[in-house]
Amino acid sequence: MNKLPVILTVNGREYKLTVDANERLLDTLRQQLRLTGTKEGCGIGECGACSVILDGKLVNSCMVLTAQCHGSRVETVEGLGTASKLHPLQQAFIDYNAIQCGFCTPGMLMAAKALLDKKPDPSEAEIRQGLSGVLCRCTGYKQIVDAVKAAAREDK
Amino acid sequence: MLEFNLYRPGTLQEALKLLAEFKSSARVLAGGTDLLISLGSREREDVKNIIDITSLRELDFIREEDSRLRLGPLTVHAQIADSPHIRQGAGLLAAAAAAIGSPQIRNRGTIGGNIVNAAVCADTVPPLLALGATVKLERLGESRWLPLEEFITGPNRTGLEADEMLTEIAFAKLPATAGWGFMRLARREAMAIARMNVAVILDRDSRGRVVSACIAPGAVLASPARIPAAENILLGQCPDEERIHQAGQAVAAAMTAAGRRWSTPYKEPAIIALTERAIKQALEVEWR
Numbered sequence: 079m080n081k082l083p084v085i086l087t088v089n090g091r092e093y094k095l096t097v098d099a100n101e102r103l104l105d106t107l108r109q110q111l112r113l114t115g116t117k118e119g120c121g122i123g124e125c126g127a128c129s130v131i132l133d134g135k136l137v138n139s140c141m142v143l144t145a146q147c148h149g150s151r152v153e154t155v156e157g158l159g160t161a162s163k164l165h166p167l168q169q170a171f172i173d174y175n176a177i178q179c180g181f182c183t184p185g186m187l188m189a190a191k192a193l194l195d196k197k198p199d200p201s202e203a204e205i206r207q208g209l210s211g212v213l214c215r216c217t218g219y220k221q222i223v224d225a226v227k228a229a230a231r232e233d234k
Numbered sequence: 235m236l237e238f239n240l241y242r243p244g245t246l247q248e249a250l251k252l253l254a255e256f257k258s259s260a261r262v263l264a265g266g267t268d269l270l271i272s273l274g275s276r277e278r279e280d281v282k283n284i285i286d287i288t289s290l291r292e293l294d295f296i297r298e299e300d301s302r303l304r305l306g307p308l309t310v311h312a313q314i315a316d317s318p319h320i321r322q323g324a325g326l327l328a329a330a331a332a333a334i335g336s337p338q339i340r341n342r343g344t345i346g347g348n349i350v351n352a353a354v355c356a357d358t359v360p361p362l363l364a365l366g367a368t369v370k371l372e373r374l375g376e377s378r379w380l381p382l383e384e385f386i387t388g389p390n391r392t393g394l395e396a397d398e399m400l401t402e403i404a405f406a407k408l409p410a411t412a413g414w415g416f417m418r419l420a421r422r423e424a425m426a427i428a429r430m431n432v433a434v435i436l437d438r439d440s441r442g443r444v445v446s447a448c449i450a451p452g453a454v455l456a457s458p459a460r461i462p463a464a465e466n467i468l469l470g471q472c473p474d475e476e477r478i479h480q481a482g483q484a485v486a487a488a489m490t491a492a493g494r495r496w497s498t499p500y501k502e503p504a505i506i507a508l509t510e511r512a513i514k515q516a517l518e519v520e521w522r
């Protein structure tokens with residue numbers, strides 16, 4: 079198996095990496111860069127826990143090889159806000175009790191961010207559609223949808 | 235995940251050269267939403283070399299020329315669903331692409347991968363069959379065009395040779411008078427791969443009589459195909475409930491003629507209902 083050089087910009091910071099041919103973006107983020115906010119649930123594209131924004135598009139990082147991302151920009155949940163200055167979406171998730179166990183939360187936040195980046199004022203149907211690739215086993219989704227609505231209002 | 239060597243060719247020519255060299259030990263990697271799963275589950279031990287084509291911009295295009303639409307195989311489902319050219323000239327393909335997986339899958343999964351993977355219920359395939367799509371296959375120094383129904387030869391099987399790539403998909407735009415329908419049945423709304431789907435295109439004359447009909451179901455026959463027996467029931471008619479139902483039954487009959495399985499009692503009424511709905515969706519378009 080070969081190794082390949084990859085230049086990757088993650089949350090605005092550039093990394094020069096060497097990766098195994100079969101290394102997934104999810105593994106690189108979690109193991110090489112120690113950005114463990116991004117979670118692995120199913121590993122086969124079905125749960126969305128691993129969602130990140132790659133060159134402006136929401137993708138499952140378990141289904142992308144890092145070597146395919148040479149020259150790309152990646153946004154993960156770590157780039158959203160800081161503990162002292164939360165992103166409006168993060169604050170809204172807290173305010174609306176949109177987090178229970180928290181496992182889906184990083185994926186939900188990135189899905190919501192990708193949606194609001196494209197559509198700052200989404201309808202409820204558009205929010206549900208935008209979040210439909212992330213599964214939550216705890217909340218029943220309502221609080222999450224409400225939180226995204228609130229964050230969208232906030233942003234204006 | 236399976237261990238392999240990964241190559242990142244900068245041009246289509248380079249990719250074809252690599253394929254010519256590696257032949258059946260190589261696979262092309264597009265969006266990876268099918269391939270990476272099969273490499274992850276190690277069901278493809280024979281694969282030693284992966285050729286990443288995601289950066290070949292020359293394979294990522296939607297073009298309208300004369301009255302034809304031409305798509306590059308790297309076009310992702312989200313682009314197809316949003317493209318004004320496709321929504322206007324091949325609405326059923328846009329509808330099928332919009333129904334696939336989740337936003338994440340639509341942002342990554344390509345039309346070329348959907349076709350070459352050739353799952354029995356690949357959502358873009360019935361619309362493309364109904365549109366009469368042809369596909370361009372290229373190997374180093376050579377290319378050929380095939381009708382899509384000849385290209386797909388069975389479940390997960392195509393006529394693609396080991397050193398070939400799919401490089402274009404083309405079809406004629408629908409006439410303004412044509413109506414279309416696309417229906418799918420999945421276990422849940424998002425992220426569920428369709429169990430069955432059907433695409434319908436109907437063109438009618440000024441008196442509402444069907445002058446051309448395409449009915450193409452997926453997951454009904456071993457390889458997707460139009461069902462002429464169902465189309466003939468509508469041809470020359472102003473279809474009423476009874477005719478529409480008969481057309482649905484003809485699709486179900488084609489399915490049962492190909493063999494009964496444990497799932498047949500469930501699939502039979504379902505495909506009849508899906509076909510009826512797709513026909514009605516196609517007929518709702520007002521004749522202009």
Ligand SMILES: Cc1cc2nc3c(=O)[nH]c(=O)nc-3n(C[C@H](O)[C@H](O)[C@H](O)COP(=O)(O)OP(=O)(O)OC[C@H]3O[C@@H](n4cnc5c(N)ncnc54)[C@H](O)[C@@H]3O)c2cc1C
Nearest residue numbers: 123262264265266267268269335343344347348356357400
């Ligand atoms: C969670 C989930 C949900 C899904 N939902 C749906 C759904 O609702 N409907 C549906 O139809 N599919 C669905 N899929 C399947 C998949 O996303 C689609 O089939 C997608 O279009 C595959 O494209 P890709 O670019 O990811 O293909 P890849 O995985 O990159 O490739 C698939 C196959 O095609 C070959 N290939 C790709 N491009 C070329 C080319 N240009 N020339 C030659 N060979 C090529 C590859 O070698 C491989 O064998 C789903 C998958 C997942 C994981």
Ligand code: FES
Nearest residue numbers: 119120121126140
């Ligand atoms: S871990 Fe990637 S989609 Fe579940």
Ligand code: FES
Nearest residue numbers: 178179214215216
């Ligand atoms: S909060 Fe537990 S999975 Fe969503």
